[in-house]
Amino acid sequence: MKDKETMLIKKAIKGNSKALELLLQKHYERLYRTAYLYVHNKEDSLDIVQEAAYQAFKSIKTVKNPEYFLTWLTKIVIHCAMNHHRQRKDVIPLTEEILSKQTSPSIEPTYELMDAIKGLKESFRTTLILFYYHDYSIKMISEVMELPEGTVKTNLSRGKQALRKCLKEEMIHG
Amino acid sequence: MDRQKWIKEVNSVDVPKEEVFQAISQGIKQAEKPRRKKQIIFGALTAAAATIIIGSGFVSPAANQVLAKTPIIGELYKKFDDKLGMKLAEEDMVTNLNETITKKGVTLKVTSAYFDGFQVTIVGEVYKKGKWPANEPDEISFDMNFEDYKGDTDPWLDGHTSNFNQIKDGFEFHWTMNYPYEDIKENMELPITIHYINGVKGDWKFSVPVEQRKFTEMNFAHKEIFENGSYIETKRILEGSENPTLIYSISNPDEHDQVYLSKAVDNKGNEVISGFNSQLVDDSPEDFIETFASEIYNLDKEAKTITFYPELSINEDTLYQNLNKSGFVLASNRSDLALHVNSVKQEKDKLILDYNITGTLDKASKSDLKYNLEYALTLVDEKHMKDIDEDNPFPPEGHSISRNKLKVLDREKLHFQSVFDLKGEGKIENFKLEDTVLGINFSTYFNSIELEPFTVKLKD
Numbered sequence: 001m002k003d004k005e006t007m008l009i010k011k012a013i014k015g016n017s018k019a020l021e022l023l024l025q026k027h028y029e030r031l032y033r034t035a036y037l038y039v040h041n042k043e044d045s046l047d048i049v050q051e052a053a054y055q056a057f058k059s060i061k062t063v064k065n066p067e068y069f070l071t072w073l074t075k076i077v078i079h080c081a082m083n084h085h086r087q088r089k090d091v092i093p094l095t096e097e098i099l100s101k102q103t104s105p106s107i108e109p110t111y112e113l114m115d116a117i118k119g120l121k122e123s124f125r126t127t128l129i130l131f132y133y134h135d136y137s138i139k140m141i142s143e144v145m146e147l148p149e150g151t152v153k154t155n156l157s158r159g160k161q162a163l164r165k166c167l168k169e170e171m172i173h174g
Numbered sequence: 175m176d177r178q179k180w181i182k183e184v185n186s187v188d189v190p191k192e193e194v195f196q197a198i199s200q201g202i203k204q205a206e207k208p209r210r211k212k213q214i215i216f217g218a219l220t221a222a223a224a225t226i227i228i229g230s231g232f233v234s235p236a237a238n239q240v241l242a243k244t245p246i247i248g249e250l251y252k253k254f255d256d257k258l259g260m261k262l263a264e265e266d267m268v269t270n271l272n273e274t275i276t277k278k279g280v281t282l283k284v285t286s287a288y289f290d291g292f293q294v295t296i297v298g299e300v301y302k303k304g305k306w307p308a309n310e311p312d313e314i315s316f317d318m319n320f321e322d323y324k325g326d327t328d329p330w331l332d333g334h335t336s337n338f339n340q341i342k343d344g345f346e347f348h349w350t351m352n353y354p355y356e357d358i359k360e361n362m363e364l365p366i367t368i369h370y371i372n373g374v375k376g377d378w379k380f381s382v383p384v385e386q387r388k389f390t391e392m393n394f395a396h397k398e399i400f401e402n403g404s405y406i407e408t409k410r411i412l413e414g415s416e417n418p419t420l421i422y423s424i425s426n427p428d429e430h431d432q433v434y435l436s437k438a439v440d441n442k443g444n445e446v447i448s449g450f451n452s453q454l455v456d457d458s459p460e461d462f463i464e465t466f467a468s469e470i471y472n473l474d475k476e477a478k479t480i481t482f483y484p485e486l487s488i489n490e491d492t493l494y495q496n497l498n499k500s501g502f503v504l505a506s507n508r509s510d511l512a513l514h515v516n517s518v519k520q521e522k523d524k525l526i527l528d529y530n531i532t533g534t535l536d537k538a539s540k541s542d543l544k545y546n547l548e549y550a551l552t553l554v555d556e557k558h559m560k561d562i563d564e565d566n567p568f569p570p571e572g573h574s575i576s577r578n579k580l581k582v583l584d585r586e587k588l589h590f591q592s593v594f595d596l597k598g599e600g601k602i603e604n605f606k607l608e609d610t611v612l613g614i615n616f617s618t619y620f621n622s623i624e625l626e627p628f629t630v631k632l633k634d
Contacts (some may be wrong), residue, residue: 017202024198032189046197051200080391113183132180137549138542138618148487150622
């Protein structure tokens with residue numbers, strides 16, 4: 001970790017909001033894309049980033065070692081994304097009606113893997129995101145998800161299987 | 175599965191930099207101001223059970239469409255994104271007050287209130303023509319007391335949060351107070367006195383009749399004891415919030431054999447609890463018992479039973495070996511896995527370890543090895559081994575290295591080379607090969623074991 005970032009982290013832990021803002025800005029792509037992996041749209045992803053920034057400021061004091069900053073931040077954004085995802089799932093049933101009201105044709109590029117993980121169980125999806133996108137070891141995933149390593153491993157291998165199955169089906173039907 | 179493909183695909187997602195920066199700054203700004211807590215609170219479970227919803231700001235267009243249907247009475251709750259308030263307003267379960275008091279040119283309008291069994295929420299508006307004597311133009315503060323309390327000794331002010339929106343000539347406000355008593359009085363009237371509003375001294379007095387929302391505790395006691403001495407005890411289900419909440423405890427006297435709940439399914443086949451979403455609410459250090467609260471989702475109204483799926487996670491302590499020998503084996507005690515070190519070499523600032531992993535590993539674990547071994551091996555200065563104990567399981571800073579660069583020498587034979595940078599981020603002061611210990615923990619590769627599910631009856 002670069003010294004400048006460590007210094008910023010230390011400042012942020014002491015409650016300096018500007019330092020935290022700079023840190024979050026530094027990782028803005030990772031924050032946004034992690035959120036996007038859960039909700040697949042800009043508005044909700046921004047919403048999650050905002051919530052994550054809120055939570056980060058509220059709990060930055062719990063970071064004991066600057067080295068764990070990024071892991072800690074990842075944990076926050078993942079939790080925000082999952083909570084958000086669940087709430088939205090509760091609140092908005094995506095009905096035909098809503099879909100048909102979207103007049104502009106979809107200009108989103110197709111995302112093969114991201115579409116495939118959409119259908120997976122939450123715990124599988126999070127494990128896969130942390131493993132592939134964040135390049136986390138099983139140990140780190142276990143820390144972020146607060147699960148025993150054995151479970152992470154099981155989730156990972158089952159998640160991979162499920163994903164493979166989804167991808168295959170897509171290739172056949174898609 | 176190809177990691178590069180993942181990264182390429184995720185990185186192809188366009189990031190609206192400006193808007194992300196704005197979201198970051200908004201989030202921090204909101205955190206700097208006091209903000210309401212979630213409405214649903216189970217006594218000491220507060221923080222744990224909280225799913226925090228951001229006030230105003232980003233609401234997706236789809237969500238707006240749903241929110242738009244909320245009737246007018248729920249309008250203020252909607253503005254503060256208070257979903258429970260909106261729901262209760264829709265069900266006609268909030269108390270409408272519409273009481274207006276004007277003192278010293280400041281008009282206070284208390285619109286409505288509700289009590290969910292844990293917190294009292296009050297919403298309203300405050301107006302004044304012209305400038306306020308105190309605060310920034312976009313801020314408002316109230317100095318107030320509840321019942322006959324005075325100053326800071328008021329128990330209602332503990333955990334009192336207030337949120338506001340600026341409107342023409344004033345503000346809309348949303349207050350929540352934790353209900354401070356154990357017993358809930360029927361037909362409660364809560365007298366409130368406001369002494370100052372934004373620096374204007376006055377005497378705004380009003381009383382809020384607070385209807386209690388039905389809140390019931392359903393007995394759901396069951397204790398399932400497992401062979402290793404662990405048990406899961408389901409206790410009760412709290413109803414009254416949006417989703418019912420299950421309270422359960424897990425006792426794990428042996429830290430190497432941990433039972434946990436992986437999921438729960440009702441007899442209609444709905445997954446109603448995921449262990450992952452359980453919140454730890456009590457973890458007293460005197461025993462091995464952890465108590466959790468878990469929201470129950472999608473429970474079928476007709477469901478008669480819930481079946482719980484426990485799993486057992488086994489693990490073992492980190493194994494250590496001094497590097498004074500060049501060839502040695504570190505063998506797991508709870509599996510057939512072993513690390514066979516073929517050679518240890520020091521070349522200037524690099525320590526090079528050549529080794530094989532043997533034992534039963536499934537295909538996925540084998541391919542994970544190459545990602546995990548970079549973190550799984552630790553070098554520790556032998557003199558500082560005493561610093562690692564139960565309370566402080568982390569290798570001591572300045573006296574240990576926990577990362578290495580990995581090379582796969584033979585994928586089939588699980589033959590690897592790890593290169594530790596002795597002058598890298600983590601380092602060992604005064605490094606001497608013969609005073610250094612290598613550590614590995616195989617627990618990562620132990621599969622958790624599915625235990626026999628058990629079923630608990632729901633009382634009607």
